Amino acid sequence: MNLNHRLMIAIVKRGHSRPVIAAAKEAGADGATILYGEGIGRNEKPTFFGLPATHEKDVVFIAIDGSLEDAVAEAVSRVGKLGIPGYGLGFTLHLNKLLGVRHLSNRVNHVRHKKGGQAMESSPEHFQLIVTIVNSGDSEKVVAAAAKAGAEGGTILSGRGTGVNEQRKFLNFTIEPEKDVVLTLVPESYTGAIVESIQNAIDLYAPGRGIAFLIDVEKVFGVNHSSLDRHHK
Numbered sequence: 001m002n003l004n005h006r007l008m009i010a011i012v013k014r015g016h017s018r019p020v021i022a023a024a025k026e027a028g029a030d031g032a033t034i035l036y037g038e039g040i041g042r043n044e045k046p047t048f049f050g051l052p053a054t055h056e057k058d059v060v061f062i063a064i065d066g067s068l069e070d071a072v073a074e075a076v077s078r079v080g081k082l083g084i085p086g087y088g089l090g091f092t093l094h095l096n097k098l099l100g101v102r103h104l105s106n107r108v109n110h111v112r113h114k115k116g117g118q119a120m121e122s123s124p125e126h127f128q129l130i131v132t133i134v135n136s137g138d139s140e141k142v143v144a145a146a147a148k149a150g151a152e153g154g155t156i157l158s159g160r161g162t163g164v165n166e167q168r169k170f171l172n173f174t175i176e177p178e179k180d181v182v183l184t185l186v187p188e189s190y191t192g193a194i195v196e197s198i199q200n201a202i203d204l205y206a207p208g209r210g211i212a213f214l215i216d217v218e219k220v221f222g223v224n225h226s227s228l229d230r231h232h233k
Helices: 017-026 066-079 139-148 188-202 225-232
Strands: 005-013 033-041 056-065 088-095 127-135 153-160 168-170 173-175 178-187 210-217 219-221
Touching: 005 017, 005 066, 017 056, 017 066, 056 066, 056 153, 066 088, 066 219, 088 127, 088 210, 127 139, 127 188, 139 153, 139 178, 139 188, 178 188, 188 210
Parallel strands: none
Antiparallel strands: 005 056, 005 088, 033 056, 033 153, 088 219, 127 178, 127 210, 153 178, 168 173
């Protein structure tokens, strides 16, 4: 069975998530989850009066049926002004399994959009999402290293985690070290150089420094491809 589920992730300016979710619902989505983060892109000034500037972002997660992908993406992109420098971007990931949404979990779609026997590309160039989980404070090094290798920017989420090399206690209470999760969306042709640059900056193979992994992205919207092409050249 081919379960036709997608996870749509839209990274928008702080405060824009409510109208974006309303537009997604109008296009057929059931709801969404919002995480708060910060990000920096090539079109966003990193300082204000000589002080570091924080560009706050809303990261919106929307689980949808694949048949709604184009309609929801268009609505989210239009209302969130994605594609305009500094406003954000969006992309979708294929889900192998979806739990907790009964009417979507039980829906099966045997039809995939094909052309000439091959699955059609959703974007002019294939993109990948680099997810890097590092100790709090190292995220800026990750973003800088990725930008040095050609990435347009990154989004930082804050979290907690613990690994085998990070068992810390205070008055017999276990302390969970703070973590930063960095989301970097890049064309596949950039991936190798960016991952190598991140590894050189952070040394992820050292105990307790962090991890990184790649996720294939099916559809990208709100990205100015012409600026990527100019930078790549």
